Structures are given as C-alpha cells and as structure tokens.
Amino acid sequence: MELVIASSSIADAGIGCWDLQSGAEQLRYKSCASPSHGLACVGDRFLASSQLREPSSSSGSVLYWSWSKPQVEVKSFPAEHIKPIAANSEGTYIVGGGQSGDIYLWEVMSGRLLKKWHAHYRAVTCLVFSEDESLLISGSEDGCVRVWSLLMIFDDYESQQATHLYLHSFTEHTLRVTDVVTGCGGCNAIIVSASEDRTCKVWSLSTGRLLRSIVFPSVIDAVVLDPAEHVFYAGSRDGNIYVAALNAESSSSSSYGMHIISSLSHRSRAVTCLAYSTEGDLLLSGSEDGMVRVWDPKTHNIVRMFKHAKGPVNNILVVRRPHYLSLGTFSNSNASSRRHGFLLPPPLDKYVNLTDEGLNNKTVIRLPTARNIPQDALYCSSRIIDEHIEDFQRQGSSAAAEMEVERLKHECGRSMQIVQQWKKMYDNLHEFCINELLDGDQVGCTK
C-alpha cells in the first residue's frame, strides 16, 4: 500500500495525498509552499517541509504535519532560509540545506541542531542520503556535487586534521545542480546529477570519477533511477521525460542525442519532479500544470493522473502507508497514532547548543515495540518435567551410586577411626582411673 504525496510552491494548494493503488485522495495538508526538494516524510511518522519565504524574512521555516491532521502542528524557524531537506529512513535526522551553502543536521526526537557545516559556496539545492545512510550527497547552485561522510562530519578530531570534510567533490557541472539521485550497490553505487547546463552526469561513488555525461535537449530538473539501474528517467523543462541509458545499450538511432533512448511525453508543461513506485513499478511525474501523472515505464502509457493544484507541483514522494493508519480514512487514526507514541517531536533548534551538557549527554531512542520471541519457547511446563526427570535419573544412575558408595565407604572408614580413637581414650581413662584407685587404696593401706 503506497501513498503518493505531492506539494507545490503555492501555499493554498497544500500537500496532496493519494492512495496510489485506488487513486482515492486521502487528506490534504494545508498551507505548505515548498521549494523543490523541500518535502520529506520523516520515518513514516510525519511529513516535514521547508517553506518558501519572503527574501526579506531573516529566518527559514520548516513545518511538520502529523498524518492525521490537516493543520500544521509544529513550526520551526532555522537561522536562515532552508530549501532542500531530507530525512533518513529511520526518521532520526533531518538535514537541511541553507541559502548560504551551509548544511544543518538536526536530531528529530529532541530537535537539537547537532551539526552545521559550510558545504558549498552558494545555496544548497538538493540533499540525498546514500543507500546505507552513512553518506550524504549535496548539490549546490555553484554546480558542485559533494559527498559527505556523516561520521567524519561528527568526528571533530579527524575533521580538524583533514584538509577538507567531503569524501568527493564533483565540480564538472557549470551551472546550478537541479537534482541528485543515488543508486544501490553500497560503496559501488552511482550518483546521477542533473544541472541547468543541460547535462546529466553519472558519477562513481567508489572512485569519485565521472562515468558518463549526457547532453539533453533541454534543462533537466528531476532525475529518477530505474530500480535495476538499466536506465534513468530525466524530467525536462520541455515537458518530456527522457529515458537515458545506464546499463542499457544506447541506441545510435535516437533523435534526442547520445545515450538517450527514448522519451515519455504528454505535451505537458515542464516536468518538475519525478518519483518511482517500487510496489507497482510505476513512474510518477509532477508537472508545472499542477498534475501528477503516473506512467507505466514499460509501455510508456499514462495509467493514472492526480490533479493537485493550479500551480506547479514541485515535490512528489511515494511512501508506504504507515501500518497504524486505517485503510479507508485518516481522520480517526489520531487516537491510534497517539497510542503508538508518535506525538510530534519538538521544533528544530536554531543554533547549536553547546552549553546544556545534560542534554548533550543524552539521546532519545525508540526501542523495538514488537515481540518477536517464538511462542513455543515461552512455555516451560514440559521443560520442568524434563528437568525433574533428568534429576531423578541422575540420582539413580550408576555413576552417582558408585560415587555415593565411595563416599559412604570413606565415611565409614573415618567413623571407624573415630571409634578406635574413642576406644583408646576410654581405655586410657579406664587405666588411669584404676591406677588412681589402686594408688588411693595403697595410700589408705599405708596409712
């Protein structure tokens, strides 16, 4: 059961939420004007979005919505404009990219700003976690794509030693980076970045080298990978979604250019965002005309459309429906989500707090709630019987009996010895008494 979540840059459109399978609209979350890459689902528990702000306002804005309520529940105001945000799959961290090129990393449960570092010379445009979430990949307006090891970021000692914090810095793009995605394969994954210089570039994470550069007819704003990484899809400003080759043989006859195999087009306006549904093997695209289109990537047909708003859609997420949300309706899930302890966390801090030592010493964790002990292991009556029988048999066993006999023999020997001793003592005493007596008699006689 997957949900499609889409947001727009226009505030009154809000965040739309549909069931991908049935197409039924769920709840519409209000007052969200998100920038591109500014929508995230935090660990299946709630939605978070950074907000477009007036240039004059001094702080940024990140809002939270719980699944069950259309109103904004938690508002945070980071120190500067935050555009892209991303959360790790467990929902423990939110990272945000600032206008100044700084990246902020917050702990969700406590809202603490754990780290802030200067990542780019100009505004950060997109952020994405690697497959195992130990690396963070950021793209920037200065055309740079950088890979960060989060461990290194937190390691004050090593980061002071190192000349730079990043693992890789890809500088081949000449204009603003519009999207970055990464594939599977752990440390051997690829990174695909799109830029306003009309190219998409494929990078190797393990070597940090450029593998392929593909020139498109128009600027690509969104990229998504085929799950088998056979191709990738690039949503362009001319309204086409180009299919570009990764593993696939690149066709020479393509009219679009080198390595571009084909395109999915619907004469729509610019494609602004893409997502891939793994469950249904579907490609989702968001467009400037406010529609979310669902494509079958095999046949290139549109299988479903969601109307989001008049304004442009600029974020699409495909998320699993959280198990505690009832199937039909979102409205009465409030109580159940509360019971699951999913109250929304506190707002995100503005600054790194170094003074409160007590807080820094601690971390909030979620322990597993499920019991996964096999039922049979719990019953112990028959075990008790077996143990008892074993005891019983052990007592009756020949080895035990033999040992017992030995012990008894030993005991008997010792007792005999003691008897002998007593006897001897008695004899001595007896003799002594008799002597005394006789002596006394003799003395009496002599008297």
Next chain:
Amino acid sequence: MSVLDNLKNMYDVKLKPRMLRTLIREQFPDENHPGRLPSELTKLISLLRTHKLLSESFDDSVDKKLAESWKSAVDEWVHAVLSLVSSNMSNKCWTGICLLGVTFQECAVHRFLASFSVWFNNIYSHIQPPAESQFVKVASLNTMSDLFSRLDGLPNAKRDGSSLASKLIQPLLKLINEDDSEAVWEGAVHLLCTILTYFPASIHRYHDNAEAAIVSKLISGSCSVNMMKKLAYCLALLPKSKGDDDSWCLMMQKILLLINVHLNDFFQGFEEETEGSEAVRALVPPGKDPPPPLGGHTLLGEALDKATKQLPISTISLLIISCCMMLTSPYPVQVTVPIVPLLALVHRVIMVDGSVPRASLPFMTGMQQEFVCSELPLLHLYSLELLTAIIEGTRSQLLPHAAYIVRLVKQYFKRCALPELRIKLYSLTKSMVVSMGVGMALYLGQEVVDNASVDLNPVGDDNGFTASIPNPKAASLAVMQSSHRKRKHSFTGSFEQQNDKIGFEVEALKNRQQSPIALKIAAVEAIEVLLTVGGGLRSESWRPAVDFLLISLATDCCKEGWDNEGKGTSSPSGPTVTLADLQLSALRALLASLLSPSRGRPPYLARAFELFRRVSAGKQQAGTKLAAFCAHALLTLEVLIHPRGLPMERFPASTYNSLDKVNNRFPENVYSGGQKHNTQGPPDSDDDDDLYHKWVGNDNIGEASALSPSKKTKDIPFETWTGNLSMAGSSGTKILEGSKEQLVMGMRSNEDEVVVESQQFQESIGQFQEHVTDDLEGPMLGTKRTVPDGGLDNKEHEVASTEDFLTDKQDGLTNVGGNVAGASSSDKGKSSVFDLDDDSSMDSFPDIVNGDPDSDVEELG
C-alpha cells in the same frame, strides 16, 4: 458409536479421542499406580503433542458424534488432571500441575477461555501455603507462567489477565524475599518476568517493592550465575510496569550510579582518582539531586557495605548485563538514553588493564593487584557486551558518538590480547560496520585488516612462505604434513611470487602462537563484513593483502580434509567450533572478496572457482553446509562472469543484445583490458566479449528476428572492424584473421578460463557456431558494433572517418599490447566499469578520448 470403527490412517480424527482415553486409562498415575516413573510422563506428553490430542480442532466434515466424543474425552482428561492437582501427595500433585501446564499450551482456545480462572485458582492454592514441598512450588510457578503466556495471545482476556496477575504479585515477592530455595526464586522471577512482559500494568503498584526484592537478591550474591542473570533481566524489565520514559531513565541512572560506585572501590589505585567522580558527575549533573539508590534506602546501609567487600565483580557484571538488556529489549515508548555516561563507563572499564600507576604503587599490595587482574577479563567482556548493546539499541542515533567509539575500539585492539576478548571485539566491529555502513568501513577498515592478518597468521606462514623466508615453525609443520606439502606446492606455487609483491609481514608474525579456531573465525567474519560493506571505497591500501590472505586461508584450511563436520572434537561442554566452521567462514569471506567491487578481475578467481567446485562436487560433503554454500557461491559467481544488464521486458528500443555494463558504457575499455592479456595468444578479450554476445544472442534466438532496426547499420562497421583487426594483428601480436569463424574458434580456445567448465555450455557454443555462420550473424555480431558506434553516432563531436578512427584505435591497442607485454596474464578480463578512467588506458588512446562522448576529458574540453 463410530469410535469402534476401523481407523482410516494415523491422521484420522477418530483416532484422537480414542487415544486420549487410552492414555488416561493406562498411562495416568492414579490410585492403583501411585509411584509411576516420571519418565513415562515424557512419552505421554510427546504423544499429546504429536497427535494434538487436546486441540479439538477438526473441519466441518467431521460428524457431530465424533466431535462430542472428543470433547468428552478432553473433559475427562481435564478432570483427571485436576484431581491430581488437588491430591495431597506431593508427588501426584506435582505431576498434575505439570500436566495442567501442558494443557494450557495444547488445549483449544474456547476451552482455555472458559476455564482459565478456575485453573488459576487451582494453581494459586499451591503457591500460597508455606508448607508445600519445594518442587511443587516450582512447578506451579512455571505452570502459572504458561497460563499468562497463553493468555497474552487472546484478545478479550487482557483485563482478566491483569487482575489475576496483580493478585499474584505480593505472594511472589514474598517468595523471593523469604523462601530459601534457589529453584523457587528462579520460578518466581521467571513468573515475574512473564507478567512484566505481558501484563506490566499489574505490577505498577508494587514497582518499588519488586525493585527492592530483586536488588537485594542481586547484591547478596548468594545465587548461581544463571539465577543472577535472570534477576538482572527482571530488573531490566521492571520499568515496563510504569511504561514511561522517566521510569526507564531513572532505572538506567540508578544502575549506572551503582556500577560506578562499585567501580570506585574496585579500581582504587588502578586509575586516576578523578575518573570515578567524573563518571558520577556525568550521571548526576551538578545542582541536581542524585536519584534514590537502587533498591531503595533500606538496602543502602547493610547490603552495600557488606557486598562491596565480598562480591563486587559478579554484581557489577550483572548490573552491566541489566543495562544491555534495557537497551535491547522492547519498550512501549521512546526513551532518553544517557549515552555519554554509558560510553564513559565502557571506556573506564576497558582502560584499566591491571597496571598500577607509579604514584599509587606504594599503596598496592600484590594480593590486591592479583585479585583485580583475575577479575578484569570478565569485566572487560561485559563492557564490550554493553558497547554492542549500545550500538544495537541506538542504531543510527549513535552517529554523533561514532567517532568516539571508533577510537575506543582502535585503542582497545592494541591492548587486547585474550582470545575471548578479541572475539568479542571482532563481533563488535562487525555490528558497527553493518549498522553504520560505508562511513564506518572507511574508518575501521585498516584496523580490522591489520589485526585480522595477525590473528590469522599461521595460515600465512604455512602457505608458500617457507620457500622464501626461513621459518622454524613452518619447517616443523612441514615434517608433520610432508604428504600434504607436496601437493600444496604444486598448487600454490604462484604464491611465492606474490608473497614478495604484497610484502606480508611474516617476520612480525612468526613468533606468535597459533590462534584458536574461534578467534580465526571471528577475524574472518569481520573481514567478510568489511568487504561486503566497504570493499570498494578507498580500500586500495588493504585490498590486495586481504584478497591474498583469504585465498590462502581458504586453500589452507580446506586442504586438511573435509570430513570433520559433525565428527569434530566435541567436548561435553556444549557445542564447540570445529575446522568445518572455519572452512565455512573462510569460504564465505573468499566469496565476499571475489564479489566486492574492485578494479579489474579478482586476482584469485580461478583458484577460488576450483576450490568451490571441488567442495560442491565432492561426494563426501553431500548435504553439509559447506557443500550447500559452495553451490551458492558458484551460482553467485556465475553473474560475475556472465553479467546481466537487466532490461525491462518489452523495452521499446533494441536492447535485447544489450551488453553488460562494461562493454556497453565504455567500449574501448574492452580493448585495453583485452590487449593486456593478449600478449601470448589470440586476443581473447575480444573473444571473451564475443562469447558473451553469442551467449546473449543464443538466449534470444527467438526474438532476434524482431530486432532488425539496427541491423543494417552494423554490417559495415563490422567489416571495417575486422579488417582493421587483422591489420593490427599483422603488426606483431597474433590476432586472428578477419573471418568470423575464427573469431569463434579463438573464443573457444579460451573459454575454459572464462566459463565454468560445463559440457552443456560447450555444446551450446557448438550449436552457436552454426547459428553464427548461418542466419544469426546480424544481431550477434551487431553487439560488436558498439565499438565503432561510439564514435560514429556521435554527431556533436566530429570524429574523422570511421576507418581512421578504428585504425587509430587499433594502433593504440597494439601499443598497449606492447607496453604491457610483461604484465601478468591473470590480469585479464572484465575490468570494472570505472576502468574507463584508468590513467594508463587513457594515456594510450589520446585520439579516442577526444572522440569519445563518455569520457570526462571531453566534457572539460
């Protein structure tokens, strides 16, 4: 009654009531047979279980009479059991209680729901009276626990269960406090744990009393280790009774405080005086009141005084275990973990190694030092356990502290010499790398590899090193295994050369004694995880050494024979690790080293194949884990050798003969890789490549005709290509002629190396050649086309003419061929995707680079 009919078979429902009645009649201890041996009880229970005699489950087809008969039989059973329970002979009473416990587990749901409160009262009466004999008490406590276990699975009995449970708590605590038999304590604690797990709310009111009871037992140190562990577990579960963040944190804080207080005494003179007070300060921030001591104030005076002198270590260890359990067992709400004090505790413990600082030397008696040293390993072990639990419990949230832990682990690796501790340390690094991914592998890689190479050393010096470096140990081994050695030398001859290249530090190792098998296994497993997670990223410094280490380890431990599994030296103390375990983990790690991304072909691929094939084919190993694993390894490696680009079905373009990543993305790479290897024979990389095309083509014979679109374009390039190829061939290296047939032949000559030896495959190749020359040449050879296509189709970058382009390429190739003529022949092959950018290959084709759209150079220019 139908019961008298013949039975259909052993699954017949009719059998069940009949059998149950027979059991009651004959096997049951009754007045006539008072002193039955309990061993018959086992038989009775196993019959009940196997035939599900109490389940009363049947489908609707079973007729009513039969159902009735079964029901009444079970009624009889319950009646008989209950009458045993109420017997005043303790022997019979015990039997009855145990059988009642089995009934709880086995009987139908509706029956259980209908009568559980009656049964509860039956057992309850045996828990209460003090005069009851001990084993009856134990049995009733355990049976009671079974009752609650069953009750938990049933939805509508929650409330009843809770109220019953709360009735039990006080008698239970009384038993723990006042009874003097350990078996009874154990039963009571077990029941308490069950209640805490399923009906925690019922203990809410008695939380403090329960804590006091458990802690006093724990501190008294008067129980066995097992019992202490149960107590520690119970203590860890206790916060559940309140089920909120605060009580969990408070419990954790109290335990940590107690541990640190104990440690202050124990480590006196072994560490800086300030350590202890700092640890306490981290727990209780200045200005805040310390929490009440664990177990309440009453305990503080007597118990602590007495206990610290006597048994501090076991108590500390068990409290640490309690912390571990708290961190890893389920809890209903999120909790705040005092992560820094926890880590500080680990650090504090493992940094004490029994050495005495100079300053406190005069105050230390030899006996005191001896005592501390004797207890330290256990304490270290539990601290590592705690660290593992911290990693497991906090998972991704450990990130801010990960670097600290890494340094701790690295430091400890240097100091730690006991095998048990090192095993634990390896498993700790394993869970760190797995839970924190590539980033952690980057940090820990070198450290793990260094240490593992040391721990695996005897393999190193037993494997070909003898020839180059005199080693007394290996020499003595050689006498023992002279028969083995001969074979080994023929087999591992090449290692002698490699040994020099890799520069394995044999010198440093040779004086160490052989590590126990369990330690080797732990080390190999740590390497395996490291390769799996981070084998491809910045691993250049350690990768060659590890690859070599693993192949030599695998070869070596598989040499000693296979038949150990199952018959291994089994000692009476439970399962032991055998050579078979080491073999298995060595082979697993070997597979990981082959699969983990690297540049170029894994250096020991052929040898590994040989090894896997030998094991999986060996008759003796049939059915062992080892053989199963090797079969799996061969399957996995198949993909390495015949890579599959996974096209979507019905993908519109002509992707059927799509190549693997390497060929497709970076065609010229195939050449460079191939030429290197081709110095002594036909250009087998091309053949290799070709083989693959045919292989793919063969699979697609049916569809091939549908793939015409690009057919025409490819004929011409192919001709020019082969023409050029033969030109290049004439200029030095032996390259095959332009004829397609010979292409195929050349490929055949090389296939043994490339493909898993299999008769079937050769046959398919054979068939293939026919197809090749007949109808299928188009699609099949078309795949070759990618080479020129790269240049041809690129309209944006103006390449001269196809022919020029190709000749250039060929010339370049011959150069490369010349340059690398001396390179090892094992270097051939499927270089990884990223070899494109390999500098050496770039240098040799300046022209092509300009024309090639894939390279970054062009983007820059």
